[in-house]
Amino acid sequence: MAETLLFNALRAAIDEEMARDPSVFVLGEDVGHYGGSYKVTRELYKKYGDLRVLDTPIAENSFTGMAVGAAMTGLRPIIEGMNMGFLLLAFNQIANNAGMLRYTSGGNYKIPMVIRGPGGVGRQLGAEHSQRLEAYFQGVPGLKLVACSTPYNAKGLLKSAIRDDNPVLFFEHVLLYNLKEDLPEEEYLLPLDKAELVRKGGDVTILTYSRMRHHCITAVKTLVQQGYDPEVIDLISLKPLDFETIGESIRKTHRVIVVEECMKSGGIGAELTASINDRLFDELDAPVLRLASQDIPTPYNGTLENLTIVQPQQIVEAVQKMISLGV
Amino acid sequence: MIQERTIPTLPSVNSITRDEGLLLYEDMVLGRTFEDKCAEMYYRGKMFGFVHLYNGQEAVSTGVIGAMRPGNDYVCSTYRDHVHALSVGVPAREVMAELFGKATGCSKGRGGSMHLFSAKHHLLGGYAFIGEGIPVALGAAFQSKYRREVMGDETANQVTAAFFGDGTTNNGQFFECLNMAALWKLPIIFVVENNKWAIGMAHERATSQPEIFKKASVFDMPGVEVDGMDVLAVRTVAQAAIARARAGEGPTLIECLTYRFRGHSLADPDELRSKAEKEAWLARDPVKKLATYLLDKQLVEAGELKAIDRRIQEVVDDAIKFAQESPEPDPSELYRFVFAEDE
Numbered sequence: 001m002a003e004t005l006l007f008n009a010l011r012a013a014i015d016e017e018m019a020r021d022p023s024v025f026v027l028g029e030d031v032g033h034y035g036g037s038y039k040v041t042r043e044l045y046k047k048y049g050d051l052r053v054l055d056t057p058i059a060e061n062s063f064t065g066m067a068v069g070a071a072m073t074g075l076r077p078i079i080e081g082m083n084m085g086f087l088l089l090a091f092n093q094i095a096n097n098a099g100m101l102r103y104t105s106g107g108n109y110k111i112p113m114v115i116r117g118p119g120g121v122g123r124q125l126g127a128e129h130s131q132r133l134e135a136y137f138q139g140v141p142g143l144k145l146v147a148c149s150t151p152y153n154a155k156g157l158l159k160s161a162i163r164d165d166n167p168v169l170f171f172e173h174v175l176l177y178n179l180k181e182d183l184p185e186e187e188y189l190l191p192l193d194k195a196e197l198v199r200k201g202g203d204v205t206i207l208t209y210s211r212m213r214h215h216c217i218t219a220v221k222t223l224v225q226q227g228y229d230p231e232v233i234d235l236i237s238l239k240p241l242d243f244e245t246i247g248e249s250i251r252k253t254h255r256v257i258v259v260e261e262c263m264k265s266g267g268i269g270a271e272l273t274a275s276i277n278d279r280l281f282d283e284l285d286a287p288v289l290r291l292a293s294q295d296i297p298t299p300y301n302g303t304l305e306n307l308t309i310v311q312p313q314q315i316v317e318a319v320q321k322m323i324s325l326g327v
Numbered sequence: 328m329i330q331e332r333t334i335p336t337l338p339s340v341n342s343i344t345r346d347e348g349l350l351l352y353e354d355m356v357l358g359r360t361f362e363d364k365c366a367e368m369y370y371r372g373k374m375f376g377f378v379h380l381y382n383g384q385e386a387v388s389t390g391v392i393g394a395m396r397p398g399n400d401y402v403c404s405t406y407r408d409h410v411h412a413l414s415v416g417v418p419a420r421e422v423m424a425e426l427f428g429k430a431t432g433c434s435k436g437r438g439g440s441m442h443l444f445s446a447k448h449h450l451l452g453g454y455a456f457i458g459e460g461i462p463v464a465l466g467a468a469f470q471s472k473y474r475r476e477v478m479g480d481e482t483a484n485q486v487t488a489a490f491f492g493d494g495t496t497n498n499g500q501f502f503e504c505l506n507m508a509a510l511w512k513l514p515i516i517f518v519v520e521n522n523k524w525a526i527g528m529a530h531e532r533a534t535s536q537p538e539i540f541k542k543a544s545v546f547d548m549p550g551v552e553v554d555g556m557d558v559l560a561v562r563t564v565a566q567a568a569i570a571r572a573r574a575g576e577g578p579t580l581i582e583c584l585t586y587r588f589r590g591h592s593l594a595d596p597d598e599l600r601s602k603a604e605k606e607a608w609l610a611r612d613p614v615k616k617l618a619t620y621l622l623d624k625q626l627v628e629a630g631e632l633k634a635i636d637r638r639i640q641e642v643v644d645d646a647i648k649f650a651q652e653s654p655e656p657d658p659s660e661l662y663r664f665v666f667a668e669d670e
Binding site: 022023025049051052056057059061062063064065066067068069070071072073074075092093096097101102103104105106107108109110111112141142164165166 | 401403432433434435436437438442444445446451452454455456459461462463464465466467468469470472473476477478499500503504506507510663664665666667668669670
């Protein structure tokens with residue numbers, strides 16, 4: 001595949017997996033004839049039919065539960081959350097049934113399903129359409145949480161998520177669908193539980209995911225010109241966290257900055273920081289620094305919205321401060 | 328006590344053979360005896376957690392599940408799931424062991440009373456929150472249609488039965504799933520066990536239209552009311568609904584008018600239901616009703632029924648012994664089954 005947009009990379013992943021395995025099907029709001037709110041499933045219904053690309057009524061909790069039942073009985077559903085925020089309405093089915101049922105059933109049932117869709121803060125979409133559900137769901141046992149960030153990893157990760165026998169929440173970002181990248185012609189899969197080393201460096205570890213990866217890259221360009229040498233790791237797997245990769249980096253740099261779009265309270269960064277303190281405290285030369293969104297509903301106003309989420313300049317300043325303090 | 332609804336009577340019930348009658352009786356007695364033993368164990372401090380017993384409603388489980396194909400059709404239950412599990416064929420030993428939290432339980436001691444599962448018996452589970460099992464049942468029904476139409480599996484004509492109570496019919500998942508089931512003509516039957524009370528909330532105080540079967544009509548779906556204390560009536564209605572579903576003609580809503588002879592759970596002081604109401608329903612005991620029918624029709628002799636009673640008592644006593652003697656789950660396996668890789 002030549003230069004591919006991220007939403008088309010996701011589409012290709014779904015298409016390839018549906019062609020490979022007839023038990024894979026897509027369901028959700030406007031996934032069929034409309035092609036999905038971000039066109040990830042565009043025209044797939046023409047190839048696979050209405051039952052395999054199932055347009056559902058607007059009934060999030062029920063169609064999510066339906067997918068759980070289908071998964072328990074041997075199908076491999078992919079739910080599209082038209083906007084991931086809507087899946088708050090399906091919280092019960094995702095938490096109680098998708099997440100916990102394998103355990104409470106004592107291993108009677110597997111729930112191989114993917115719940116994917118756009119999340120994160122877009123451009124002035126208002127509070128309800130600007131959510132980071134990964135924070136809410138990270139406490140649910142049995143769920144895997146994965147966040148893609150480039151066309152390349154979006155495709156390889158989604159294919160693996162579809163083949164995984166566990167429920168996987170797969171986070172895309174509203175502002176990343178039009179990223180472009182050359183993709184390999186041949187098939188590839190990426191592991192769901194491995195973080196991605198984005199930039200090798202030596203003096204500070206920046207842990208990030210989803211769209212904030214790109215803010216970090218922007219900041220790093222400035223920082224490198226100033227003589228800094230940060231290491232950037234895209235977590236990819238938000239649960240479980242890849243402490244092999246994280247640990248290796250921290251044992252080298254001894255300094256950590258977390259950059260995330262979650263709200264600071266109870267976010268992925270909160271868990272990450274606590275886990276770093278639990279496991280790697282002796283390696284740290286400075287307290288873990290968290291850059292996160294403000295603890296407010298995302299405001300509509302563009303200026304206020306920008307103040308709510310982390311900006312590249314804040315990352316630059318955080319690195320400068322941490323290193324210049326010589327800690 | 329609110330004016331009771333007129334108990335519906337069918338023009339005729341499907342006849343049963345002697346063997347069928349004995350099977351129905353045995354299943355109902357198993358349900359009753361098992362639950363009575365649970366109450367005893369709970370009050371003696373041998374069993375813990377929330378325990379919701381099914382006494383009084385046996386005609387529904389036996390009538391519906393007895394009309395299904397064991398181990399092939401799917402059944403989805405609620406927190407009041409012991410007897411549904413027994414009716415689908417989960418051994419009493421495994422159900423009782425689960426209630427004791429043992430490693431030999433059908434959910435390996437991880438589930439408990441409200442979370443009984445058996446993939447082998449196509450028991451989709453006991454679901455503890457109101458309404459949440461209905462979408463899961465819908466998914467199993469969708470799966471049957473999908474296998475047949477997409478994957479070309481001609482044998483995939485299983486029917487799924489979703490059981491739930493009157494309280495659930497005021498919940499969105501009920502309406503959402505009725506809509507989707509009718510829209511896609513899914514092979515599912517919705518079985519409402521209307522026992523008149525959602526814990527302490529009288530049905531009439533919770534719903535604008537107490538006649539639940541009528542709610543099917545807005546989805547262009549057949550809705551039937553049936554005497555839920557009469558196993559032959561339930562069975563007759565279920566057989567028609569199952570045949571419709573299996574033929575691809577879509578879902579049916581069955582409202583069974585029934586009553587629970589005990590409180591909501593064994594922790595419920597049961598102070599709101601009147602003595603008169605309880606007595607009126609106790610007089611319609613479904614187990615006795617079937618026994619009387621079988622004897623009146625001279626299908627069986629009293630001694631045969633007594634022999635079943637004795638044998639079932641032995642089955643339940645054996646289940647208790649098995650549960651008590653079974654090992655606790657291995658503490659080193661605390662995390663086992665969180666993920667699919669744990670077999």
